[in-house]
Amino acid sequence: MIIQQRRRKFLKQSAGLSAAAAAGTFGFQGIAGAQAAPIKVGVLHPVTGFVAYSGQLCRFGAQLAIDEINAAGGIKSMGGAKLEAVLGDAQSKPEVGVSEVEKMNEAGVSAIVGSYASAICLATTQAAAKYDIPHLVDVGVADQIVERGLKNTFRFGPGYKVITEAAINDLHIMNTLARKPAKTVMVIHEESLFGTGTANLLASQLPGMGYQVLEVVKHANPTRDFSNIVLRMKALNPDIVIPANYYNEYVLLVRTMKQQNVRPMAIYSVLGGAASSFKFVKELPDVANGVIDCNHWYDPKDKRAIALRRKVEKINQFFTYEVYLNYQSVYLLADAIERAGSAKREAIIDALASSSWNKHFMPYGPTRFVNGQNQGAQPLVLQVLKGDIRVVLPNSYAESEPVFPWKA
């Protein structure tokens, strides 16, 4: 009895889903004078579970872009076709991300934007590749994401190798500008993919540039207490402390440092979890002041960025990289669809691969994808000064001079 029920249920489900998919992909294009069929875009992020905070910001950024594009008339080359978001929740787990990709595939999405966390991105890009769905990686900084030879994967922003190398170079520039007072560093990183990868790169490249890496401290996620790490810091007295971890641990670390009166010449983080976060600056101004971070950031002089930031802050949201990386990934996608003049997956992949889109406000130059990685992508170095986050390096984008060494 059970067996037959299961079979019946599956057949019914599959019939229903197949019908929906057929209706989706064939659509109703070409009916003269009628509204052009919407183009479905999968918006896949971990909006629940461990990284829900970031996932929700990502979804917000993507949705914002979709709404704007539609309000401005949709995809002109396709008769004003509007973008339709197909929302997915990866629940902070790769398996769930994969099943969402399956659903999006059957819903007939032309592309997917997501999935924030590297581990989830690895799984979703692979799953999407099986159906040749173009997948724009919004944040996920692991370099492996674009090193697997998947034709469907495109990442607008930089990976952690590029970010870390830029961080090291800019650190050296900053130190040199101040006549090289700093000679020793201490790296504090979280234990998973992002932190470990970043720390490995730092440890291998910094000595070559004349810095002594006093210690590399790996800590768990979550870490409940940083007193001991700060104790070690006190004893070692590094000139520069380099954290690479997530928001919660970052906050605990810098708070403990302030409490124990540990004042290095700089706290210079790489992809610092809290460092370039307006929330951090707003809620913990005492500890945030002076902190330096090498992170995703927008071109501070670009008018569109300033306008968007104002718009976002007006509705009481923080203008974080999760928001604007997703926002721009959607615009990049829209540009590709516009140039392809088609919602077909292969056409969009080709359009992205040959893309040289410049209407963004990141410090990247026109997009140029090699193996799915946007070549011009780079981070910027920021510092919290007078309650605001300002770009301090490289010079071409700087709003302020870096204050280094920091005198508390």
Add this chain to the structure above:
Amino acid sequence: MLELSILFPSILNGLTTGAVYALIALGLTLIYGVLHIINFAHGAVLMIALYGVFFLNAKLGLDPYAALPVMVPGMFALGYALQRFVIGRASHGKDENILLATLGLTLVLENFALYAWRSDTRTIETPYTFSTVDVAGAMISTPKVVAFFGALAATAILLAFIARSDLGRAIRAVARERQGAKLVGIDVEHVFAMSFGIGLACLGAAACFLLPAYYVNPQVGNGFVLIAFTIVVLGGMGSFAGALLGGFIIGVVESVGGLWLGESLGQIGIFVIFIAILLFRPQGIFGART
């Protein structure tokens, strides 16, 4: 790496961190000792309590320590209700059902918090957030020193209560011999609910002592559950003094282990102790050998 100048403050840090762990474990050990429930929802309830302290501070400007008289009775009421109307009903006295029920409760609580209060991390600022106490040259964070004495006080209160009060006697009776207690007329369901309530009240106190030096978000409880279990087993299930001592031991082991093996690998010390205690002395330090 183990120079005295670092070792001494590190041990003190371990003791104060352990004190907070002990506060969390106090509730868990009572719940286990009396109801024989492994309460997987303990971390999620701690999270709810932390939100309670946070909102009392954010909306009413109440200092976390001043919030104690609100949090403790409030959490007690929550615990009583949860046991009486949810967990007690769901368990039918079977271990695996209680496990499922507390797991389900964790899901409900964590996602309720996510839905109601969003996922971002909240912190509070108090006048003493950055102050330290000088203990023989080591600078120990003030909130943690307060937590240390708070844990001592809470343990003392609980010990006195269990030994001297009628309810305490009833609890001891039910913990030792459930059927017998029923036979002599003790309302076992009521005792269960009271015990659960007291257990969660301890979490309320723990939250007041923890938040000044920490933060809250819907997932924050997960980081404490395993440690709390380790302490309960180490100290002896049902023993308050054991939870206190166990908390200190685990705190110091974590601290020194972190110094010696690195913060990530150092965590292993906690679980090695956990396994060793379970294998060689499962009744814990103060438990009676059954």
Add this chain to the structure above:
Amino acid sequence: MKTLYAILVLCGAVALLPAFVSSGVVLNLVIMTLYATLLGQAWNILAGFGGQYSFGHAAFFGTGAYASAALQVHFGVNAWLCLPFAIVCGAAVGALVGALSFRYGLRGSYFALVTLAFAEVFRILANSVKFTGGGVGLLVPLKSSALDFQFQGKAGFLYVILALTLAGFLLSWWLKHSRYGAWLTAVRDNEDSAAALGVDVFRVKLQAIVISAGLTAAGGAFYVQYFQYIDPHLAYGPAVSVEALLGPIVGGLGTVFGPLLGAAALKLLGELTRNLMGDAPGVSLMIYGAVLIAMVTFLPRGIGGLFQRLAAKAP
């Protein structure tokens, strides 16, 4: 015998599925349900039949996953060959955990907690050791060929997981009808009486945990092939241990079909709640948790227990 036919017919029906169904969503759902069933079957052997409730089955899962992934990444071993190796590694960990726990007479909650601790120890070690890739994890290279245990479509994966669950079913059926199974359930029902009757309690329990661990490790190896990435949290985190025990408890402990019923029911519940309340973060999981509590309250012996009650009532 009836059970055996049912197993074979069920597996046969599922095997035919790819011929009728091309929907990736449905096939993925079936694969993940069978995967959850496999984990549940393995857990059920030790807990449902053996009465030893483990909270740390992730220790075996992760070992199987890492064994398979590490061999492929570091030594280029063919993925199919990694499967038996993963099973052996998992079984070895099972033997270690079992030998220690049972030798020192751990039962009930104490046994549950010690398995939890072992899983955590493995997780911390995996985070720190180069062989497992430390915190970065291991990415199994894409090969997309059946010879490399990676399939272009879903059908291949479906057959593999089906074969593994079939093994699980047969093992469970065997436990219900064999002498060993009788010893095992005797130990579950009353360890002391069983010992008095001459059952070698230690050996019986040890064998159960070894079988359970090996089967779980096979699940781990399958996971690595299907998702191609493993890290300490995915391998040894509590999520796997919870997934292993939810199905059998909901579906009915110590039964052949319990893990399948439970896994299917939970997956469907998850899909339903997500579809109904998809967009507001957290609401669907709240409902899921509430339904779990309700299930436990009103179906204390699981879904299997419900069927048994109904069958008993039928004239």
